Amino acid sequence: MKKFNRVVTVLIFLFLYAPMLVLLIASFNVGKDITEFEGFTLMRYVEVFQDRSMLTMLGNSILVSVLASAIATVFGTFSAVGIYNLKPRMRKAVMSLTNIPMTNPDIVTGISLSLLFVFVGSKLLGQKESLTFWTLLIAHITFNLPYVILNVMPKLQQMNPALTDAAMDLGCTPLQSFFKVTLYEIMPGIISGAIMAFTMSLDDFVISYFVTGLDFITLPVEIYNYTKKQLEPKLYAMFIMMFLLILVLMIVMNLLQVRQDKQKKRREGR
Amino acid sequence: MEFGGERVLDGINLYFNDKEFLTLLGPSGCGKTTTLRIIGGFLQPTSGKVLFDGKSINDVPPYQRQINTVFQRYALFPHLNVYDNIAFGLKVAKLPKEEIHQRVDEMLGVVGLKGYEHRRIDALSGGQQQRVAIARALVNRPKVLLLDEPLAALDLRLRKDMQNELKRIQQVMGITFVYVTHDQEEALSMSDTVVVMDKGRIQQIGRPEDIYNEPKNAFVADFIGESNILDGVMLADYKVKFFGRTFKCLDAGFAPNEPVDVVIRPEDIDFVPPEEGHLTGTVTSVTFKGLNYDIIVDFKGFKWLIQTTDYQPEGATVGIRLNPEDIHIMHKSEYSGMFGDYSSYSAEYDELTEDAEDEEE
């Protein structure tokens, strides 16, 4: 049975990574066709850095995801503390609200936000172009917030509530006790929430596609526009570089987790 | 005090004297921790007042009270080392660095943790963590130190050592300790004053000896040590009737023919040959306890616990004599008839309940 599972696992991982492999090879391809390898070159990687518009799109993507995830992390952390201290009934209601963007299909979230922005922008404010950088940012913050909340909340619940009592007992005001004690305890949740929010933001296509205007386009949306035409092989190079970036992020996250587990083990097994 | 709509504390009226070691003793859920949290400022009483040096501190938040707490399971800050944990309160108060250093150093000496300054909290044993928790609270020189079941997480041996240690520290520092525990032995051996609580009410306040020797009602008698509690009738001063016989006793001031609870401590009973006894009964079970035997004797269907070094085999017929000083008389209370019958007694019973209480809160 175990052998069978092992074989299935290996096959599934091959299945999951086959397209990555195809893209990796394509990124070194002299020819433009993904199906035919005509010779090895690193030109595609150079092209990425020569393509002004592509770098701008990448810059846009990073700008939006850094801003959105940073705002969502700060905003979400304080909100999580607030929600945690609400009465159970209220807390449950707020958590269902938090779950709406998680359960709603992305396309519905994107459309509903875009309709809201257009409705408010053109009908109420009389703007000509109501979809802008700001609407994109708001949309990203909105779908990032639940990730932060859902990562921070369990840490708050795991925390020994006596710790904040102890801080206040020793002279901290509630605000001081948050910064001196609570923050340290929930930090792993904040970090993983922030990283998750950042990657979701960076990779988001569906929601961005509906809420972004013509003046500010992110990389995934641009890629979509590209895939409708003849594909530029430098996209593959870009993909591989993004892959490496996210890989590094994940390894960082993993190491954090390992360190945390070790601490926990030490604490329990004293 | 009401909590979640339920009345958890009712008519608590307590005075703490300066430099006193006072213990709140009671089973889990009796309201002792709630009382402590009100004193510490973590809970607001729904009615009533907390006075400190004669002034109401109801509206003073915990961080402005001259009271510090040693928490259940310590609540040490895991991200700080020993030194920074102890210095926490002083740093928050923004004292000069040299003074912080000097005071922390002094406290490390008091609790015997010199040389551990830079240890991580999770690298300490339970007893050491306990000492850090005490030092962290005391370094702020509070007027009152609150201790919430501080020894519950330690094993028996360490607990005994820490009891002596705590008593010593209290005498060295000369401040008031308010100590919460469910362990009656701990309470009796450490305290100047014991407050026995149950169901959110104070059942008895007194010196440990008085509480043990003169319990006010069946609850106290049963909770503090073991007790055989019988129904009796007070015929007149110094005369009580139970089991159809009249005994002399040392109690007076009851109404004529008032029904009462009679307490007889198991260790006060001595066996005599059956023909010389006031009462005769049959031994139904014998358990060896190390220092003594726990012997259950059936007297006309009522089972008594007798603790003695005098071995009696199961099934033997024994007699007992009761001297006037062995008999303690209490007024009837809501607890009458709930305690003091050993019909379902088993040796493990006590240990089981103690374990369960450790899980409290």
Add this chain to the structure above:
Amino acid sequence: MKRNKSLLLSTPYILWMVIFTLVPLGVVLYYALTDVETGAFTVDNMSKLVRYLPAFGRSILYSLISAVICLLIGYPVAYYMTQCSPTTQRFLYMLVMLPMCMSFLLRTLAWVGLLQDTGIINNILEAIGLPRLPLIRTPAAVILGMVYNYLPYMILPLYAIIVKIDPRLIEAAEDLGCNSTKVFSKVILPLSMPGILSGMTMVFVPAVSTFYISNKLGSTETVLIGDIVERLFKQGDNPNMGAALSLLLMVLVFVCTGIINRFGGDEEGAVIV
């Protein structure tokens, strides 16, 4: 005192979420019930929904099939992961999660390269002397695309639940006379139910609303509801009809997750990834 502060801290969030999740859904309803030209109230869009029922049916069918396939192939993987050493577990977990963070457009496009009539698979087939197969532009290709894209959403919650099963329960079952098949069917499977349910939801929801996969891997015969919605918004210039469709889509998703949650009823199962 404490209550007020927690309200102070959580109110901005509640307001934000109401304005940017609940209100937009109201706006969707408003658009769905108004005419695209005049803006007047109408139920036309709603009645025209019937026209799109085949696409709806197809979306549901394909995504259900995908969810079941994901479960069948994802379960052994998740189970195998729990049997590995903690370090390997973490590594495999990362490997499963990684593709989720990468552009699904390009990964889907890579499948086009693999499945094309003149694609990599067919080239290989030809090289070893087998006939070329019509792989792309079939329902199977669309389902493959869905399975490929959403398989991690099945494996991760399954893993999270299975790894929490107390190994002593398995020993207890063995002690009480279960062989390994029985241990699986009587203990492990029932206990992994919450993971199965949340995995099914997490595959089904994005699959039923997807709009790129069928566009690239399917044909005009396999158009899904997501493609239609996208077209109405971005090309057809009939956002009102699109709003009506997405409203229906949302109701569908909430009904489906509602049914699934009724089976499980366990909020813990909603693992976030």
